[in-house]
Amino acid sequence: MTNEVRLIEVKEEIHADNDRVARDLRAQLGEKHTFLLNLMSSPGAGKTQTILRTIEELRSGLHFGVLEADIDSKVDAERIAAHGISAVQLRTGGLCHLDASMVAKGLAALDLDALDVVIIENVGNLVCPAEFDTGANKNVMILSVPEGDDKPLKYPLMFTVSDVLLVNKIDYLGLSDFDLGALKQRALRLNPRMQIFEISAKTGEGVAAWAAWLQREVRSAIGG
Amino acid sequence: MTNEVRLIEVKEEIHADNDRVARDLRAQLGEKHTFLLNLMSSPGAGKTQTILRTIEELRSGLHFGVLEADIDSKVDAERIAAHGISAVQLRTGGLCHLDASMVAKGLAALDLDALDVVIIENVGNLVCPAEFDTGANKNVMILSVPEGDDKPLKYPLMFTVSDVLLVNKIDYLGLSDFDLGALKQRALRLNPRMQIFEISAKTGEGVAAWAAWLQREVRSAIGG
Numbered sequence: 344m345t346n347e348v349r350l351i352e353v354k355e356e357i358h359a360d361n362d363r364v365a366r367d368l369r370a371q372l373g374e375k376h377t378f379l380l381n382l383m384s385s386p387g388a389g390k391t392q393t394i395l396r397t398i399e400e401l402r403s404g405l406h407f408g409v410l411e412a413d414i415d416s417k418v419d420a421e422r423i424a425a426h427g428i429s430a431v432q433l434r435t436g437g438l439c440h441l442d443a444s445m446v447a448k449g450l451a452a453l454d455l456d457a458l459d460v461v462i463i464e465n466v467g468n469l470v471c472p473a474e475f476d477t478g479a480n481k482n483v484m485i486l487s488v489p490e491g492d493d494k495p496l497k498y499p500l501m502f503t504v505s506d507v508l509l510v511n512k513i514d515y516l517g518l519s520d521f522d523l524g525a526l527k528q529r530a531l532r533l534n535p536r537m538q539i540f541e542i543s544a545k546t547g548e549g550v551a552a553w554a555a556w557l558q559r560e561v562r563s564a565i566g567g
Numbered sequence: 568m569t570n571e572v573r574l575i576e577v578k579e580e581i582h583a584d585n586d587r588v589a590r591d592l593r594a595q596l597g598e599k600h601t602f603l604l605n606l607m608s609s610p611g612a613g614k615t616q617t618i619l620r621t622i623e624e625l626r627s628g629l630h631f632g633v634l635e636a637d638i639d640s641k642v643d644a645e646r647i648a649a650h651g652i653s654a655v656q657l658r659t660g661g662l663c664h665l666d667a668s669m670v671a672k673g674l675a676a677l678d679l680d681a682l683d684v685v686i687i688e689n690v691g692n693l694v695c696p697a698e699f700d701t702g703a704n705k706n707v708m709i710l711s712v713p714e715g716d717d718k719p720l721k722y723p724l725m726f727t728v729s730d731v732l733l734v735n736k737i738d739y740l741g742l743s744d745f746d747l748g749a750l751k752q753r754a755l756r757l758n759p760r761m762q763i764f765e766i767s768a769k770t771g772e773g774v775a776a777w778a779a780w781l782q783r784e785v786r787s788a789i790g791g
Contacts, residue, residue, distance in 0.1 A: 385610045386693045387714025416720040439694040470663040489713035490611025496640040
C-alpha cells in the first residue's frame, strides 16, 4: 500500500436515497471491522492538524486512513500523506459537502482490510455537511475559539448531528472574550448527549482525552 | 423608520435566472442611488463586528441599512439594530447562501429612499455564497488570521469573485504562523485586481483605510 495521494473526482449528484446508501455503507464497514469517523468544521478550524494529532496519539494500536474532501486542492491530503498515512483526495469541484456515495467511492480506493479507522475530513463548512449522512459511525465537529461562542445559535443542525464537539485552539482563549461555559450550555441545549473536549491541536493540549474516548468507541464498535 | 429587527422567511428556490434577477436588482438600486455591498466569510470571521466598525466610521456622511442572513437566529440583526441601524433579518431555514431574489425580498422591507448603502451579511460559508450574484455593486470577503493563509488554495471561487479581501483579526498575527505575504500572493494570483486591507474589527486598526475605499466607491456609484 502506498501513501501517495490519490485524486478522485466526485460530481454533484443529489441522492434522494442517501440515507439508504449511508446505512448500507455502515453495514459493509461493520463487516470489515472498519470504523468511520466524519470530521466537520468551518474552514480553518484545524481539521487537518487535529487528524494528525489524533492519529499520532493512537497509531501504535490502530491503523488509520484518511479521506480528504477538498474543493480544489490537494494540500491537506499531501500533508497527511507526508506523515506516512494512507490518504485519498476527493475533489468535490465546488460542491459544499460529501454524501455517502462519494464517501463509498473514496473508501473503495483504500485497502480497508488493513485499516481500523478511516477519518473523513469533510468540506470546510458548518452548513451543508450537517445535512448528509456519510455512513460514518460517529460525527465529530470542531469549533475553534476564534469563531466565537455563539455558533450553536447560528448553525444548530451541525451541533445537533455531531456526537462530539472538539473546542480547538484553546491556546487563543486568553486573547478573546470567548465564553466556554456559554458555548457548552448552548451546545448541550441542542444536543444533551454531546461529548465535549477542549483541545489545542497546535500544542497537543487535551488531545489525549479526546483520543482515549475515540479509542474506546472504536474498540467497542470493531472489537479487538 | 424603526430600528426593530424584522424577520423574513426565505425558502430555498434555485433560480436558474438568478443572474437576470441580480442584474435587474442592480439597475433598480442604481435608480434609487443605493449602493449594495455583499459581505461574505466563514462563520466567526468577524462579519458583524466589521459591519459595525465600518458604519461607525462612515455614518456621519452616509446612511446605512443591513440585511442579515442567518440560518436560524436573530442575534446578529439584533446586535446591529442595537446600534440604531436599520436591520432586516433573512432567516434562510438551513439554506447555505443568499441569491438575488432573497436579497430583493429583504430590500423591500427597508426604506431605500432613506439609505445610501445596504450591507448584506451573507451566510457564514466560504463555498456556496460565492456562486450566487446577489445584485450587489461590490463583493467583499473577510478572511480572519486564525483560519490560515492557505484558504485561497482551498476556496478559490470566493477569492475570484470578491473585489475586496479584508484580512481580519490581525491582532492574532503574533500568536500564529500565518504568512500575510503568502496569503496576498495566493489571493492576487486568483484575482489580480483584488483590493486587500488588513484590519482588526476588534481594535479598529486598519478600518479607516478600508472605509475610505468604500466611501470612494459609494460616491462614485451613487454620486453626492
